[in-house]
Amino acid sequence: GENVEQHPSTLSVQEGDSAVIKCTYSDSASNYFPWYKQELGKGPQLIIDIRSNVGEKKDQRIAVTLNKTAKHFSLHITETQPEDSAVYFCAASTKTALIFGKGTTLSVSS
Amino acid sequence: NAGVMQNPRHLVRRRGQEARLRCSPMKGHSHVYWYRQLPEEGLKFMVYLQKENIIDESGMPKERFSAEFPKEGPSILRIQQVVRGDSAAYFCASSLLQRGSTDTQYFGPGTRLTVL
Numbered sequence: 001g002e003n004v005e006q007h008p009s010t011l012s013v014q015e016g017d018s019a020v021i022k023c024t025y026s027d028s029a030s031n032y033f034p035w036y037k038q039e040l041g042k043g044p045q046l047i048i049d050i051r052s053n054v055g056e057k058k059d060q061r062i063a064v065t066l067n068k069t070a071k072h073f074s075l076h077i078t079e080t081q082p083e084d085s086a087v088y089f090c091a092a093s094t095k096t097a098l099i100f101g102k103g104t105t106l107s108v109s110s
Numbered sequence: 111n112a113g114v115m116q117n118p119r120h121l122v123r124r125r126g127q128e129a130r131l132r133c134s135p136m137k138g139h140s141h142v143y144w145y146r147q148l149p150e151e152g153l154k155f156m157v158y159l160q161k162e163n164i165i166d167e168s169g170m171p172k173e174r175f176s177a178e179f180p181k182e183g184p185s186i187l188r189i190q191q192v193v194r195g196d197s198a199a200y201f202c203a204s205s206l207l208q209r210g211s212t213d214t215q216y217f218g219p220g221t222r223l224t225v226l
Contacts, residue, residue, distance in 0.1 A: 006152075034214065043114075043201055043217040044153065089152055096166035097143060098215060100152035 002027040006101025015110045023090035024072040032093035080108045114218035129189040131221045135204030142185040147199040192225045
């Protein structure tokens with residue numbers, strides 16, 4: 001079945017720096033890759049997603065890239081702010097579910 | 111437009127009791143997914159339901175766990191005879207329609223189950 005690996009598990013940056021989180025997946029049939037942000041005590045919130053017919057997608061300070069050949073995708077956050085501090089999860093689709101990575105704890109210090 | 115609703119937000123049960131977790135999907139959504147999150151872990155898929163149908167329960171433990179999504183009312187995740195290892199956050203997500211699983215899933219705030 002699908003397996004998703006996510007790195008790094010923790011990431012600390014200074015305010016204004018960029019942050020990059022990387023994920024790899026195993027099932028070449030996966031065609032949808034969302035990213036979620038989870039704050040303490042809350043549910044995951046979708047921040048951006050990408051489908052397999054697109055290589056890159058951007059939404060203001062957030063961008064996602066997808067390399068289907070290598071089976072990896074990445075989240076890029078530019079000009080980080082303290083409110084970006086949270087746990088970020090990548091996921092890959094199967095026919096009926098999302099398979100999640102183990103998460104990256106991002107800390108942005110001012 | 112209300113998001114996915116889950117209740118209760120916190121649930122405490124003693125070993126051997128039953129836990130019932132409820133999920134109301136977003137308005138217009140007819141697909142519901144349940145996930146479990148252990149401390150410091152990612153979310154693990156449990157079950158995918160449509161109204162009155164279980165589509166995929168491959169992530170659900172074979173014993174003590176069941177789920178339903180009736181024609182009327184919320185989806186229910188039921189855990190019988192809870193054990194300490196069931197302590198976790200349980201999240202429900204909903205989506206609008208199924209197109210080879212590429213639909214966006216929107217998550218609720220979760221139910222945090224503690225088994226004493």
